[in-house]
Amino acid sequence: MKTYVSPTQRPDTDTVVAIGSFDGVHLGHQALLAQLKAKGRQHRVPTVVYTFDPPTRVLMQGVEFLSTLPEKLELLARYGIDETIAVPFTPEFAARPKDAFLGDLRALHPRALVVGEDFHFGQGRAGGVADLREVTREVVTLPMHQLGGEDIKSTRIREYLKAGDVDGANRLLGRHYDAQGVVVGGDQLGRTIGWPTANIRVPEGKALPLGVFAIVAITERGPHHRQRHHGMANVGFRPTVNGRERRFEVHLFDFDGDLYGEEMDVKFFTRLRGEQKFSGLDELKAQLARDAEAAREALREVG
Numbered sequence: 001m002k003t004y005v006s007p008t009q010r011p012d013t014d015t016v017v018a019i020g021s022f023d024g025v026h027l028g029h030q031a032l033l034a035q036l037k038a039k040g041r042q043h044r045v046p047t048v049v050y051t052f053d054p055p056t057r058v059l060m061q062g063v064e065f066l067s068t069l070p071e072k073l074e075l076l077a078r079y080g081i082d083e084t085i086a087v088p089f090t091p092e093f094a095a096r097p098k099d100a101f102l103g104d105l106r107a108l109h110p111r112a113l114v115v116g117e118d119f120h121f122g123q124g125r126a127g128g129v130a131d132l133r134e135v136t137r138e139v140v141t142l143p144m145h146q147l148g149g150e151d152i153k154s155t156r157i158r159e160y161l162k163a164g165d166v167d168g169a170n171r172l173l174g175r176h177y178d179a180q181g182v183v184v185g186g187d188q189l190g191r192t193i194g195w196p197t198a199n200i201r202v203p204e205g206k207a208l209p210l211g212v213f214a215i216v217a218i219t220e221r222g223p224h225h226r227q228r229h230h231g232m233a234n235v236g237f238r239p240t241v242n243g244r245e246r247r248f249e250v251h252l253f254d255f256d257g258d259l260y261g262e263e264m265d266v267k268f269f270t271r272l273r274g275e276q277k278f279s280g281l282d283e284l285k286a287q288l289a290r291d292a293e294a295a296r297e298a299l300r301e302v303g
Helices: 027-042 058-062 069-078 098-106 152-163 165-174 281-298
Strands: 002-004 015-019 047-053 083-088 110-116 139-142 178-184 200-202 211-220 226-236 245-250 263-273
Touching: 015 027, 027 047, 027 110, 027 139, 047 069, 058 083, 069 178, 083 165, 152 165, 152 263, 200 263, 211 245, 211 281, 226 263, 226 281, 263 281
Parallel strands: 002 083, 015 047, 015 110, 047 083, 110 139
Antiparallel strands: 178 200, 178 263, 200 245, 211 226, 211 263, 226 245
């Protein structure tokens, strides 16, 4: 998939375009992408996603994001999109008049535009679906997608994650929520009690659920050495040792090796428990053994 930061960077050819933040690329976004691909086949032109980095609500409301830009691009490529324009969403960009945004779209020569029915753009959200018809005659609008009567939206997924409910988040995403980061050095306390962990550093602002979880971690030890590991993760402040900052720690089952500096993709399968404060390290060790047994059972049918 080709990626640009401005419409002027791509070839001067016709397209079909879907517009939005696509934070999380959840089931509702996937419905937009399906419509986009259908229009691409109909018009025989490239499919383009016009998106924003960071997502608009992250800048305007200070919320956490579900997908980093690399994670989002990986997901869009997985769904077969030809090109992505990920414009830097800055205060200056947000303050542009709606006509400036319409000019961006005209540069893409869209045969069709695909958006959610409540899509707005430009300073003060002054632009709407009716304005898009100044750019192309065919504007496809999709209503809020629902699952079991529940609106599928990034805001709801963030609420699930804040509550530690990865099952709820996963249901609306249509896949397991994941977080990608780099393994960094820690205080190695886990190693001293028989439960070594990899400390994962994710970009600041990435939404993470708090608690202890059964996970599958993917490591890439070289360009052709992709490995999957079952394990468990703790996201929290480690009250037993009076921790002061949020940590994201992963224990891989049946693994012995050095992962420092490597990228790890951690997929959250189910929550085992909330974070607890134990009376001491012996009580913590006993609980970790129970957590590991529960995680192995939760992942028993997982490849």
